[in-house]
Every structure is written in C-alpha cells, then in structure tokens.
Amino acid sequence: MIESLLAGFEAAFTLVNLAFIAAGVTLGILIGAIPGLGSVTALAILIPITFYMSPLPAIAFLVGVNKGGTSGGAIPAILLNSPGTPEAAASAFDGYPMTQRGEAKRAMKYALYSSVTGDMISDVLLIILVVPFAAVALQFGPLEYTAILIFAFSLLAGISSSSPTKGLIAIFGGVFLSTIGLDPVDSTQRMTFDQVNLYDGLSISAVAIGCLALASVIEQMFDLKRQQSAAAAAGQSQSKGRTALPIGEFFSHWKTIGRSALIGSGVGMLPGLGVTLAAFLSYGAAKRASAEPESFGKGNPQGIIATEAANSAVVGANLVPTIALGVPGNIAAALLIGAFIIHGIVPGPFMMTMHGELIYALFASMLMANGVHLVIGKLGIPIWSLVAKTPKSVILPPVLILCIVGVYLPGQSLFDVGVMLAFAGVGLAMRRTGFPVVCLVIGFLLGGMLETSLRQSLLLHKSDLSAMLGSPIALAFLALTAFVLVRAFRRAPKEAS
Amino acid sequence: MSDDADLDDVAPGGRGVDIAAGLCLAALALFALLWLIPNHTQPADSQFDVAPGFFPNLAAGTVLLLSVVLLARRWRQAPSGGGGLQVITEMAVWTALAVAIMLALSKLGFLVMAPVVIAGAMVFSGNRTWWLIAAMALVFPLAVEGAAWVIFTVDLP
Numbered sequence: 001m002i003e004s005l006l007a008g009f010e011a012a013f014t015l016v017n018l019a020f021i022a023a024g025v026t027l028g029i030l031i032g033a034i035p036g037l038g039s040v041t042a043l044a045i046l047i048p049i050t051f052y053m054s055p056l057p058a059i060a061f062l063v064g065v066n067k068g069g070t071s072g073g074a075i076p077a078i079l080l081n082s083p084g085t086p087e088a089a090a091s092a093f094d095g096y097p098m099t100q101r102g103e104a105k106r107a108m109k110y111a112l113y114s115s116v117t118g119d120m121i122s123d124v125l126l127i128i129l130v131v132p133f134a135a136v137a138l139q140f141g142p143l144e145y146t147a148i149l150i151f152a153f154s155l156l157a158g159i160s161s162s163s164p165t166k167g168l169i170a171i172f173g174g175v176f177l178s179t180i181g182l183d184p185v186d187s188t189q190r191m192t193f194d195q196v197n198l199y200d201g202l203s204i205s206a207v208a209i210g211c212l213a214l215a216s217v218i219e220q221m222f223d224l225k226r227q228q229s230a231a232a233a234a235g236q237s238q239s240k241g242r243t244a245l246p247i248g249e250f251f252s253h254w255k256t257i258g259r260s261a262l263i264g265s266g267v268g269m270l271p272g273l274g275v276t277l278a279a280f281l282s283y284g285a286a287k288r289a290s291a292e293p294e295s296f297g298k299g300n301p302q303g304i305i306a307t308e309a310a311n312s313a314v315v316g317a318n319l320v321p322t323i324a325l326g327v328p329g330n331i332a333a334a335l336l337i338g339a340f341i342i343h344g345i346v347p348g349p350f351m352m353t354m355h356g357e358l359i360y361a362l363f364a365s366m367l368m369a370n371g372v373h374l375v376i377g378k379l380g381i382p383i384w385s386l387v388a389k390t391p392k393s394v395i396l397p398p399v400l401i402l403c404i405v406g407v408y409l410p411g412q413s414l415f416d417v418g419v420m421l422a423f424a425g426v427g428l429a430m431r432r433t434g435f436p437v438v439c440l441v442i443g444f445l446l447g448g449m450l451e452t453s454l455r456q457s458l459l460l461h462k463s464d465l466s467a468m469l470g471s472p473i474a475l476a477f478l479a480l481t482a483f484v485l486v487r488a489f490r491r492a493p494k495e496a497s
Numbered sequence: 498m499s500d501d502a503d504l505d506d507v508a509p510g511g512r513g514v515d516i517a518a519g520l521c522l523a524a525l526a527l528f529a530l531l532w533l534i535p536n537h538t539q540p541a542d543s544q545f546d547v548a549p550g551f552f553p554n555l556a557a558g559t560v561l562l563l564s565v566v567l568l569a570r571r572w573r574q575a576p577s578g579g580g581g582l583q584v585i586t587e588m589a590v591w592t593a594l595a596v597a598i599m600l601a602l603s604k605l606g607f608l609v610m611a612p613v614v615i616a617g618a619m620v621f622s623g624n625r626t627w628w629l630i631a632a633m634a635l636v637f638p639l640a641v642e643g644a645a646w647v648i649f650t651v652d653l654p
Contacts, residue, residue, distance in 0.1 A: 045649060165570070169522060169563045176529065176556035183549040190538045190549055222587050224622040393622035394629065397615040398637050404602070405641055409651055414603055421595035428591060432584045433518045451552045459546045 005127065008360030012056065012368060020053070020061040021369045025376050028068020033076055033384075034406050038085040039069025039315075041410055043335040047342070055343035055358060060365035062339050066332050067373050070275065070315050071115040074308055078107045079387045081220070082213040082399055086445055087275040087311045089212055089438045090283040094296065094303030101299055105243040105385050110304045112377040113250045114257065116370050118309030121261035122268065122316035123366045129269075130320050130352070140270055142456035143468060147477035148270075149450045152277050154481045156439055158488030159284040159296075166435045174443025175450065177202060184452050197415040206407050207444055210420035211437045214403045215427025217396050222428075224392055253305050256286050260306045264313025269320045275311045276445055280438075282310030284484075316366060323351055323359065512571050514581045519568035526561035530554060607653040611638035 024046070031042035042065050050058035073088035078095030091111060098107035140148075157167030180191045181201030192198040251257070260282040267278035286306035287296045296303050318333040337347050345355050352359055387395060407420045427437045461467035468474045534557065538550040601610035612634040619630045645651050 165563055165567050169560055169567065172556050172559040172563065173522075176553060176560060179553040179556060185546060186540075186549050188539050188549050190553060191533060193537065218587075218591055221618060221622050222590075227623070391624065393619055393624035394633065396622060397618035398633065400618060401611050401615060401637065401641060404598070405607075405645060405653065408653065409645060409649055412651060414599070414654060417602065418599050421599060425588060425591050425595060429584060429588055432587065433514050435518070447556070455546055455552070463547075 004356065004360045005363060007357065008362070008364035009368075011357065011361040012060065012364040017057050017060055017365060018368065018372065020057040021064040021365060021372050022376060024061040024064025025068035025369060025373045028065040028070075029072040029075075029376065029380060030068075031065075032069035032072020032085075034402055038073055038087075039066050040332050040335065042066075042069040043332055043339075044410075047335060047339050050339060051342065055345060056361050056365065058343055059336070059339060059362055060369065062336060063362070063366055064369045064372065066315055066336070067115075067119060067312070067369055068376075069332075070312055071112065071308065071373070071377065074111040074115070074304075075108070075384050076213065076399070078111060078304070079104055079384065080216070080395065080399060082216045082403075085276075086208045086212065086438070086441050087279045088307075089276075089441070090279050090307040091304055092216075093283070093307075094298070094300050097297070097299030098301070098304075103242055103299070105381055106245050107301070107304060108381050108384060109245040109378075110250065110301045111308045112374065112381065113245070113247075114260070114305040114308035115312040116374045116377070117257050118261040118264055118311075118313040119316055119373070120367070120370045121258070121309075122265045122313035123363070123370065125265045126316045126319055126366075127363050130324050140473065141471075142453040142460060143471050144473045144477070145270075145273075145453035146450065146457050147468070147471075147474035147481075148273065149446055149453065151477040151481045151484070152281060152446065153443065153450075154484045154488070155284045156280050156442055158484055158491075159280070159287055163434065164485070164488040167439045170430065170435050170437070170439035171443035174440040174445070175447035177207070177440075178444045178447025179451065184448065185455055197413065201448070202419055202444070203407070203411065203413070203416040204445060205410060206416040206419040207423050208441050209403050209407050210423030211427035211430070211441050214400065214420060214424035215431060215437060217399050217403065218424055218428050219431050220392060221396055224396075253302055255289070256302045256305045257309050259285055259289070260309035261313045264310035265317040267310075268314035268317025273449075274445070275314045276442055278314045279307045279311040280442065282306040322347055511581075512574050514584065515571045516568060517581060519564045519571065523561055523564040523568065526557045526564060529557040530561065602654055608638055608642060611641070 027046060028039060028042050031045070032038055043062060046065050047062065050061060053061070070087070073083060073085040074091045074095065077083035077088040077092035079099055081092050081096035081099075083089040083092045095107045095111065098104065153168075153171050157164045157171060178201065180198060182188065182192075182199055183190055189199070263282040263285060264278040267273045267281065268275075283296075283303060283306045286302050287293045290296065290300070290302060292300070315332075319336070322333045322337060340347050345351065345358065403420065403424075404417055407416050408414070426440075430437045430440065457465075457467070468478065534550050534553050538548075538553060540549070598610060598614060601613065615637060616630050616634040619633065624630060642653050645653050
C-alpha cells in the first residue's frame, strides 16, 4: 500500500494539480460561506467545469471544493451567528460567543486547524480502512439505522438546550414537517394541498437557512433596534480578545480532536447519515467528556474543535462506501460519483483493481489538499476577520439579502423564498422562547431517513419490533438512548439552576 | 420525576411564555391529528406496510404529549420572567416585513426589493451614515445580481 501511495504522490504532485486543488478549496470556501450555498451547491455548480479536464486534476479539484465548502460554512456561523448550513450550527454555539469576546480570529483558527486535522485523520483512515470498513458498513441495516437516529435525537435534545422537553418537542416538530410531501413508500400525497411545490416536501435549504441564519439575523437586528445607534456604531467586538493560537495550545485538545475525527469518520463511513449528525454527535461527546460541560455554548473552543473536526472528517470517510461499494455516503459523495463516471471511472468493488493508480493518486491529492486548505484558510482569516470589526448594522442587511438569493439560486423558486421567510419567523419565535432551533432543523433533516428506515424495518420484520433484540448494534444504541435521556433530564435542573 | 425535574424547563421566556408556547403547540398538534392528517393524507391504509398517515400521526402525537408534559411542569412553578409581548410584537413586525418582501420580490423584482430592504434594515438597526446606506443599497444588489448571472447563469426575479 505504501508503494502505491508513493506512486500516487508521484502522479499527483504536479503544479497543475496543486493549482486546481487550490482553486477548488478557494471556491469551496467562498461558496460555502454564503448562507444556503454549502459544499453540495458548490460541487453541483463546478462539476461542469471539469468536463474538459483529465480525470486526476478534475477529481482533485472537486475534492478541494468539497473540503473548502464544508469548512466555509463555519465562517458566518462564528462571525455572525448565522450558520449557512445545518452542520455549521454547532460551530456557532461557541464560535459566536468567542467573537463577542473579541476572539474572532482565534475562533476561526480553531475552526480551520480542527477542520484540516479532522480531514487529515479521516483521509488516513480512508486509505487504511477503505476495504475492511466497507464490509462492516454492510452490517448496518434499517433496524440499526433506526436505532442510531433515535440515539442521535436523544443526544441532540440533551445537549442543545437546558430543557430536554423543549429539545424533543422541536425535534419531533421537525420530524412532522419532514413528512409533508409524497409518501416515501406509496408515493401518495401527504399534506401537500395539491401544491406541486410541496410534492418534494419543504426545501431543506429554505427551512435550514430560514430557521438558522435568517432568524439569527432578524433577532440581532431587533436587538440592535433596542440598543439603537450606540452599539450599532461601535462594531461587533466591544473588547479586544486574544487573536493568537499557538499550535501547541491547539494540540493540547488532542483528545477532543481525535475523538471528533473518529466520530466524523465513523458516521461518514455509514452511507446516508451525513455531516450534520456527525457534528452534533461529536459536540455532545465533547460536552459529556469535558470537566466543565457548563462552559459549552459560552465560548469553549472545544465546541468548535468537536464540530469542525467531525464534519470535516466526514468528507474523507464518505469516500469509503463510495469507492468500496459504489454507494454514496451523502449528496456530495453522490455528486462525486457522477464526476467519477463522467471521467470514465465506475465506483464500486472493482474500482480499486481497475483504477488503482488513479485512486491512490486521488488519495495523495486529498492529503495534499489538506495542506493547501491550511495555507489558503490562514490567508483568508485576516480578510474574514474584517467582518467581525464591521458594525453589525452594515453587515446584517446584506446577509439578509444573501439568504434570500442563496435559497432562490438552487431551485429558482420564489415558493422556497416564501418558505424561508416563514421559517425565519418560526426560528425567531423559537429563539425568543427558548426552544432550540437546531433541533427543529435536524429533526426535519433526519426525519425522512428515520421514517424510511423505521418503515423498512417494519416491512422486513413484519411489524415485529422485537427483532431489535436480535441486533446487538441496535440494542446497544437503544440502551445508549435510554442512558442519554435519563442523564439529560437529571442534569437539566442543575444546569438551569 | 422529583421536584428537581420541575426545574427542567427553565429557559428564556419565563413561565408565562412557556405555558403560552405549550398551549399553542398542543393546539397545533391537535389540529394536525384531528383535521390536517386525516383530511390531507391519502389513502387511509396501505397494502404494502403501515398507512402513509402513520408517521405524521406518530410525530404530531409525540409533540402533543411533550407539550402537555411541558405545560404540566411549568404550571406548577412560581411565576417568572416575561417577554411575551415582545415576542408577539416582533413576530407581527416580521410577518408584515416578510409579506412585503415576498410581494416586492414577485411583483417588482430583486433590483427594486433589495435596495429598499438593505436601506430600511440599516436604518432600523440604528445606522445613520447616509452615504454608506446609499452606497450599500445601490452597489450590493447590483453586485449580487451580476454575480448570480456570471457565476450561476441565473436571472434573479
């Protein structure tokens, strides 16, 4: 394997390839930083550019876009408390309080270093585990997926609010919203009111951007209105906090980095679970493992590390099922499969034997892309930091417009813009009343998957849920669910008081 | 649950707001269970597996149950907090603005809506630097419109 990887580096280490990787990372970060346009949109837009390129630079360019797009979402989350994508929402929990303390640069450095480190660990795991882990991933059926999702919901309810009851209400509210549209089994209409726009359900980006980004923008504008011009003219950072982040200080959190990268890699290797779940599972794990769990949500850098290391780790790990089985781990991986096919590479069990040289050159490109990502990300931090110094009254109105444009662009649908504006109101009401908005969004995001896996389980086992007893994986996750819920309800009063 | 558990739902908004929120959510869940799902989910049963309405009913039923739990817990606590009027006012203002934005976007177009929204939002947020407001309101929408066309080949409405 080492020889193959060295040969891969020999093929990949060219000026042209490096230039395409750099261009991909830069474009990915820029597009990912715009609310609503994450790595998926960036990939969808940029795939046609690669049509006339040779396979290696083309795939390396797209891998760069995916890496940049995933980490770019953290920028508005940290600077403006307006995560453009659900996976970046947990970065805002601790990133924005750091920005308010005048530590925006430090927060972004934490995010960048965590993202690159998580990505690197996941890429190494991908290279080592691509074949054996694919076999493990095949052990996960609908029953196991159902149990994992129930566990994820319970964990989310416990970590994202001082009130698990409110967290659970928000999650199941999101799950209910996810059922609007065509039934996944019968394809009959559910609560669509014969509106063609609702056949595919509510747009994920419209709900997510409305609740997470736009609601935060409106909330901050209402707060500014109350404080009026004094605070508006003063800029966001009232105090000058630390900006430096020595590399030794970053790696002093090695336990959180390692744990989060492993969680992200594990989730990424299981098709369909996605980046958002990894980010929140990791955030929850970091909070539970911390000696000061109450400091999470108040500017604890470990919150940023946990989120960014995990969501970036998914990027590499997602290629495990993609390469080994031909099964895309998420939408971004599905787009990459499309790009592979365009360039004459058919993903699946024979990919390693038929295109081994190219695959190892791709692995080498991925490792190189992490270095390029670090350099470009560091160059960008001073530029992005200017946003933190600009008065909010100048920054927030353009972000409001970007939210509208960001939701309109992918589907060119005014209906989606209307849905986003409506959910901005829902998000605002939830923020003001202490309901965790992120729970609603993730319930909505994962609700369809929960329904599909639950109904597949019922079909497979003839509605006999005692089949769970036959699956040790499902049983383990259900036991964890019970433990997490009991712990959350017992800890909530202490935190609240 | 112990007495401690009664404090579970301490969160922004106070007791009154939580009770109002619990009542609203319970009413919405009942509306979904009694009218929305039965009348707008077809068919009532499936020949393949559970009925299409099974999962929406499960989700709405859980919301109803949890809302009742929230209500019961907050009901027993001492009155605290406030801010209900603030939430209602902000929601009313946002609803009016959202309707205006949608109407302007669909009837007048992006290049009319965006400058007005940017200028209005800047003034609302307390900015009184008029040259900056004018510059942002004029330049930013044009830049976004141009970028949308050049990068995505999408014509904004």
